[in-house]
Amino acid sequence: MKTPTRRAFLASSSAFIALPFLESFGYRRFATAAAATTSAPKRMIFLGMGYGVTSESWYPNLETPGYDYELPESLKPLARYKQDITVFQNLEHAHSRDGHSGSTFWLTGADRYAIPGQSFHNSISADQVAAAQFGNETRFTSLHLNGGNDNGHGPGSISWNNQGKPIAGMPHPVAMYHKLFSSDNMPLAERQALLADDRSALDTVLSDARSVTKGLTKTDKDKIDEYFQSIREIEIRIAKDEQWLSVPKKQPASPIKEPSETLEGIPEVEMAYELMLAAMQTDASRVFTYRMPGDSFVSSLGSSYSAHNLSHHPGSPERTRDSILRDQKNAELLAGFIRKLKASKEPDGSSLYDNVSLAFGSNLRTVHSLDNCPTLVTGGGAGFQHGRHLVMEAKTPLCNLWLSMLRGSGVNVPSFGDANGIIDELFQA
Amino acid sequence: MRLFLSLLLFALPLCCSVIADELPSEQQAVMPAKHRAIFERYCFDCHDSASKEGQLDLESLSLEISRDIPTAEWWSKVLAALNAGEMPPTDAEQITDEEKAALLHDLSIEMVKARNILSDSGGEIALRRLNRREYQNTLAALLGFRPDVSNLPADDSTGGFDTAGASLFFSADQFEQYRATATTALITALSDRKKPSSQIHRVEPEDTHSKEYFDRQEQLLDTIKRADAFLAQETSPPQDFGFRDVAHAEKQAQRSRVHLKQMQDYTRRPQAKEGAFLLRDKGHSRPSIRTPKVSTAGGRYLLRIRAGAYDDSPQRQRYVEYAIGNPKDYQVLGQVKISGTVSKPNVVEIPIDLEPGRSGAFQILWRDYKEQASRYVTHRIEAQKNGIGQLPVVWVDWVEVEGPFFDEWPNTAKMDLIAPRRSHEDNATYARRLIQSFATRAFRDQTPADEYVDKLVQRYLQKRKSGKGHVASIIDAYALILSSPSFLYMLEHGEPTALAADPTGASSDDNGPQTSSLDSNLSRLTDRELAVRLAYFLWSAPPDAELYSAADEGTLSRDDVLRAQTDRLLNDPRSDEFISSFTHQWLDMVRLDMFDFDARFHPEFDQAVRRSARQEVYSTIRHVLDQRLPLGTLLKTDFVMVNDVLADFYGINGPTDLPVQGSHFRKVTLPPTSPRGGLLGTAAIHVMGADGTRSVPAIRGAWVLKHLLHDPPPPPPANIPQLSRLSGKPRSGRELQTLHQEAPQCAQCHRKIDPIGFGLENFTAAGLWRDAETVSINPASAKKFQLPKSKSFDIDSSGTLHHGESFGNYFELRDAIAAHEDAFARGFAEYLIAYALGRPYQISDHRLASDVTRQASQKGNRIDAFVHALVQSETFQTKWAERPRVGP
Numbered sequence A: 001m002k003t004p005t006r007r008a009f010l011a012s013s014s015a016f017i018a019l020p021f022l023e024s025f026g027y028r029r030f031a032t033a034a035a036a037t038t039s040a041p042k043r044m045i046f047l048g049m050g051y052g053v054t055s056e057s058w059y060p061n062l063e064t065p066g067y068d069y070e071l072p073e074s075l076k077p078l079a080r081y082k083q084d085i086t087v088f089q090n091l092e093h094a095h096s097r098d099g100h101s102g103s104t105f106w107l108t109g110a111d112r113y114a115i116p117g118q119s120f121h122n123s124i125s126a127d128q129v130a131a132a133q134f135g136n137e138t139r140f141t142s143l144h145l146n147g148g149n150d151n152g153h154g155p156g157s158i159s160w161n162n163q164g165k166p167i168a169g170m171p172h173p174v175a176m177y178h179k180l181f182s183s184d185n186m187p188l189a190e191r192q193a194l195l196a197d198d199r200s201a202l203d204t205v206l207s208d209a210r211s212v213t214k215g216l217t218k219t220d221k222d223k224i225d226e227y228f229q230s231i232r233e234i235e236i237r238i239a240k241d242e243q244w245l246s247v248p249k250k251q252p253a254s255p256i257k258e259p260s261e262t263l264e265g266i267p268e269v270e271m272a273y274e275l276m277l278a279a280m281q282t283d284a285s286r287v288f289t290y291r292m293p294g295d296s297f298v299s300s301l302g303s304s305y306s307a308h309n310l311s312h313h314p315g316s317p318e319r320t321r322d323s324i325l326r327d328q329k330n331a332e333l334l335a336g337f338i339r340k341l342k343a344s345k346e347p348d349g350s351s352l353y354d355n356v357s358l359a360f361g362s363n364l365r366t367v368h369s370l371d372n373c374p375t376l377v378t379g380g381g382a383g384f385q386h387g388r389h390l391v392m393e394a395k396t397p398l399c400n401l402w403l404s405m406l407r408g409s410g411v412n413v414p415s416f417g418d419a420n421g422i423i424d425e426l427f428q429a
Numbered sequence B: 001m002r003l004f005l006s007l008l009l010f011a012l013p014l015c016c017s018v019i020a021d022e023l024p025s026e027q028q029a030v031m032p033a034k035h036r037a038i039f040e041r042y043c044f045d046c047h048d049s050a051s052k053e054g055q056l057d058l059e060s061l062s063l064e065i066s067r068d069i070p071t072a073e074w075w076s077k078v079l080a081a082l083n084a085g086e087m088p089p090t091d092a093e094q095i096t097d098e099e100k101a102a103l104l105h106d107l108s109i110e111m112v113k114a115r116n117i118l119s120d121s122g123g124e125i126a127l128r129r130l131n132r133r134e135y136q137n138t139l140a141a142l143l144g145f146r147p148d149v150s151n152l153p154a155d156d157s158t159g160g161f162d163t164a165g166a167s168l169f170f171s172a173d174q175f176e177q178y179r180a181t182a183t184t185a186l187i188t189a190l191s192d193r194k195k196p197s198s199q200i201h202r203v204e205p206e207d208t209h210s211k212e213y214f215d216r217q218e219q220l221l222d223t224i225k226r227a228d229a230f231l232a233q234e235t236s237p238p239q240d241f242g243f244r245d246v247a248h249a250e251k252q253a254q255r256s257r258v259h260l261k262q263m264q265d266y267t268r269r270p271q272a273k274e275g276a277f278l279l280r281d282k283g284h285s286r287p288s289i290r291t292p293k294v295s296t297a298g299g300r301y302l303l304r305i306r307a308g309a310y311d312d313s314p315q316r317q318r319y320v321e322y323a324i325g326n327p328k329d330y331q332v333l334g335q336v337k338i339s340g341t342v343s344k345p346n347v348v349e350i351p352i353d354l355e356p357g358r359s360g361a362f363q364i365l366w367r368d369y370k371e372q373a374s375r376y377v378t379h380r381i382e383a384q385k386n387g388i389g390q391l392p393v394v395w396v397d398w399v400e401v402e403g404p405f406f407d408e409w410p411n412t413a414k415m416d417l418i419a420p421r422r423s424h425e426d427n428a429t430y431a432r433r434l435i436q437s438f439a440t441r442a443f444r445d446q447t448p449a450d451e452y453v454d455k456l457v458q459r460y461l462q463k464r465k466s467g468k469g470h471v472a473s474i475i476d477a478y479a480l481i482l483s484s485p486s487f488l489y490m491l492e493h494g495e496p497t498a499l500a501a502d503p504t505g506a507s508s509d510d511n512g513p514q515t516s517s518l519d520s521n522l523s524r525l526t527d528r529e530l531a532v533r534l535a536y537f538l539w540s541a542p543p544d545a546e547l548y549s550a551a552d553e554g555t556l557s558r559d560d561v562l563r564a565q566t567d568r569l570l571n572d573p574r575s576d577e578f579i580s581s582f583t584h585q586w587l588d589m590v591r592l593d594m595f596d597f598d599a600r601f602h603p604e605f606d607q608a609v610r611r612s613a614r615q616e617v618y619s620t621i622r623h624v625l626d627q628r629l630p631l632g633t634l635l636k637t638d639f640v641m642v643n644d645v646l647a648d649f650y651g652i653n654g655p656t657d658l659p660v661q662g663s664h665f666r667k668v669t670l671p672p673t674s675p676r677g678g679l680l681g682t683a684a685i686h687v688m689g690a691d692g693t694r695s696v697p698a699i700r701g702a703w704v705l706k707h708l709l710h711d712p713p714p715p716p717p718a719n720i721p722q723l724s725r726l727s728g729k730p731r732s733g734r735e736l737q738t739l740h741q742e743a744p745q746c747a748q749c750h751r752k753i754d755p756i757g758f759g760l761e762n763f764t765a766a767g768l769w770r771d772a773e774t775v776s777i778n779p780a781s782a783k784k785f786q787l788p789k790s791k792s793f794d795i796d797s798s799g800t801l802h803h804g805e806s807f808g809n810y811f812e813l814r815d816a817i818a819a820h821e822d823a824f825a826r827g828f829a830e831y832l833i834a835y836a837l838g839r840p841y842q843i844s845d846h847r848l849a850s851d852v853t854r855q856a857s858q859k860g861n862r863i864d865a866f867v868h869a870l871v872q873s874e875t876f877q878t879k880w881a882e883r884p885r886v887g888p
Helices: A006-012 A027-032 A073-084 A126-137 A173-181 A188-213 A218-244 A266-281 A295-300 A307-311 A317-343 A398-408 B002-009 B012-016 B033-042 B069-083 B097-118 B132-143 B172-189 B209-231 B246-267 B372-386 B427-442 B450-465 B470-481 B527-538 B545-552 B559-571 B573-586 B589-593 B607-626 B644-650 B683-688 B697-708 B733-741 B744-759 B810-818 B821-837 B843-858 B863-871
Strands: A043-048 A085-092 A143-146 A287-291 A356-361 A375-378 A389-397 B199-203 B276-278 B289-293 B299-309 B319-326 B329-337 B346-354 B361-366 B394-405 B522-524 B639-642 B666-669 B772-776 B790-794 B878-880
Touching: A043 A126, A073 A085, A073 A317, A073 A375, A085 A398, A126 A287, A126 A398, A143 A173, A143 A266, A173 A266, A188 A218, A188 B450, A188 B470, A218 B172, A266 A287, A266 A295, A266 A317, A295 A307, A295 A317, A307 A317, A317 A356, A317 A375, A356 A398, A375 A398, A389 A398, B033 B097, B069 B097, B097 B744, B132 B172, B132 B427, B132 B573, B172 B470, B199 B289, B209 B246, B209 B276, B276 B361, B289 B394, B299 B319, B299 B361, B319 B346, B319 B394, B329 B346, B329 B607, B361 B394, B427 B450, B427 B470, B450 B470, B527 B545, B527 B559, B527 B573, B527 B863, B545 B559, B559 B573, B559 B863, B573 B589, B573 B607, B573 B821, B589 B607, B589 B683, B607 B639, B607 B644, B607 B683, B607 B863, B639 B644, B644 B683, B683 B697, B697 B733, B697 B744, B697 B821, B733 B744, B744 B810, B821 B843, B821 B863, B843 B863
Parallel strands: A043 A287, A043 A356, A085 A389, A143 A287
Antiparallel strands: A085 A375, A356 A375, B199 B394, B276 B394, B289 B361, B299 B346, B299 B394, B319 B329, B319 B361, B522 B878, B639 B666, B772 B790
């Protein structure tokens, strides 16, 4: 089956010809290698669930590594996609210490005490490494959704920039909806003026920053330097906003209704998946992270326990039951997401599923345990061979997986976090 | 290196662990040579200089752990491998438990010491950004009201104190959050609204609140009727009756019948038509009686409630809570006990001050459990007893709200923020004057640079030109000022000359560390900088006019003036911020809110108790400070600070045995037999040492070692399984905890920790006294809404402190701990230093801590004496500095 050529696609979508960002459709590659078929873009999704899973029912039997394993109780709803997922054992971050932080270091593997005298330190997260490469071609370099409080996720964010500073997530799917699809009725000139005004604001505070640095000690200057870096980062954002200013936001083929602000828990997660899907269909962004809701999620399941108390389920039959229900609901929603990813076609005939790498998990296993981090991956974007229960050697760095995802998706970084290699099995049947 | 540092710096508050002064052992962390024999016997097969398996050569590895980072890193790996039981390998000869415990004991203690030695910064104090509390207080000082700052990151979750400059980072998102928060606050501050007139609204809840119960009863009757009609016939489909199928109809009917009983019990009461009962709906929801919306201008309101409670109801349930917000999302402001009865109600009046910008309505709720599970389960347990469920307790005749009242209008600092235009001023001159003046105050009395002011004025003019009004344009400029580094960071440049002697030449007869000359890498703070450091230490807010003028007169650094100002700041109510913020972080009180409580096991414990328990600790420390009592009062004393909620909870009466009335905290003298009095008698400390169901002796013991005895245990190894995995057979807490000591890597610390926890076992998870512990038998087979069968164990609270003192019960344990007031004082001093200086306590602070402790002990260990000694110290008044490279 011959997929339609890139040129045909561009020609048929006349609206896009005017785009200043033809790169976003692989134009450059197309232009330089005319004969080659450009493939659909690679994408990455990280779903962080905060407080971990029900250990006793989430992990497959350790004695059954490989293809021939039985999906455990918590993952049963994923049965239809067993061939499309990989469940890991024994991945962990060597430096993790925070028993209430499921997300803070999940994508970074950083050591919070790495800097003497500083009680908190973090480093760039895997999604931002990908975004640095994928993000240039889309309106939004990356998109971050924050479905709850810090509870179970830990301080800061799930995503950390190259300075190790937290990237704020959008507080609710409704904010993501507006960011992605709300059309701005303001005339172009006014929007340009607003951006210019933002630039002038930055220029103003920078002049204060420059004048105070005089006479400060080296340590103090380093501290003020964080301020300079932050302002520079906003300048970059503004520059990008300016480039996209005249490009109308693309609407998904099947439009999404504005979500209600009262969505909480399960419907909130469903809507988040819906919006990520639409964002991929319109190529608004290629990198997504989600700090999934905790308390509201279990509450919408009908459980009367908080997510923290559910994580302390060993010994309590009621909490254990609710904890398993929570796992199963997560698995069910994920199965729904996979189904839609598979059904959504790219112009080259492949599906969104074929080009995405999706990781679902947490830095926390059960209670406050930080070993054997629950980790499930799906999607064909990194070229992983799925369908297996991969029992790794004890204490395999979780960063090995992040590095494998990055390299497999064409982000050729030499290393990531404390990775000591890639997971070869993922690339071999 | 990273691996090492992670262990090195784990749990920074622990770095206050080393007590002795200036001993050589202080500067070195060394493994005792006696353990060499263990390595030779069990490890050298693989890890001697010849084999070096895994690169590890134990034969030549220095015993001085703190020698350098690579050495420490190796030792940290050794510790981890032994803790995890990975080494020696299972097929090799195993280290005996006794040897292993002794080795791990020394190694873990020396690792902590090495960490402290290797992470010492030599005393440098890093530049601090205002944390969220300080940002809010600083805005309050400038704008005349406390704005909402909940959109900013909290700054308290990164470990250590929230004043630690090195950990207070900054990000691009934060800049935008600061700007947005400041803009909103300024819009409120500069609002040109008219003064709202005071009004009285009375709510008769029979029209609103009770009506919902009557309506609900009708709905339930209707559902039952439809279900019965549907189930009695077979011709029409369920949809005609409003059901999906037979099962749905049956379930709905059954549920409705259950709830109907409660509704009928409500509506049959004659008072339901004259007022309203505050009662859970559907077993768990918490309906509120609400007033009309308040004005967003803030101001003082008087909330009056005419209510009564049934005579036979428990004291705990005779309270209402009042909140501001909407029925689904509100903030509880307090609780008030209803002393009237249903037949003879009376009126309670509550004054409430609201900040401008606050919106919503007052919500009146029954005092109830925060945990939905607890509300539901107690309802069901009641239903099994009386066939109905929770019965109403509090009846409300009416609710009246009067206000807002204002002492002054406008009730913000609007007049100071926008001085009127002078007759000759054009836009540019006027804007410059306003911006210059506001920036100077916002920058804590530092003049802003001309270029910066120029840019702000240009922006202002630009806004005006584009059609914006004066106020909107000035808000833009002010919001940028409140997002600029000079505002966000506490900049300290120090005196221009390095060796600044006391400029006034005044000397003090105090024998404190007097500074005639300074170390060459220290520079003295200017008086203004000192004023700022002092104000943020004791108020978490900028200096007031009086403190600034002391600084401007150049007298603040004089010992007597500084002492007088310190006293003034401590006596000012603004120092409540110091008491609560310092105490909360010092005593790790975040744990107080961490666990839901199960009302099946702790029916007396609810949110009102939890709030009051926190306040009890703060009030006690406030009292000890204000009354100039010794710090040791916190270890043992003959009084408690309680309100009505806690007095009911503890079962304590006031003077002449009358009940304690009112929600304010007051001193109540205790009988000598009372277990209360001092931190160990507070509910808060015991709740923190529990998991919401059971007490956890190890957590209580470790807390006492860390906070009271100043002897923190080393951090626990990661990934310890939860004890409840041992469930299956009911065991006493003491037995369960003793199982911890089976493995040698656990035993070495728990031998020291657990006995203290056992001595506190007379306190339940909620902090109530017990003589026996009730443990559920096999809760797995119990029905959800019943109390599982249980077994009772007599409490054995005897034990031996690792110092050697043995105790037969809690009271003897408390005496033994109270005898260590010196250790407690030393720990307090170290935490105080870390909080005040904005950096973790370090080994190089030992001398300062000794000075502070010594001077305080000469003043009877009064809290103010610790503060004075610290404020008077050279460290507090100087900045560690390189010589400035740039001249002007």
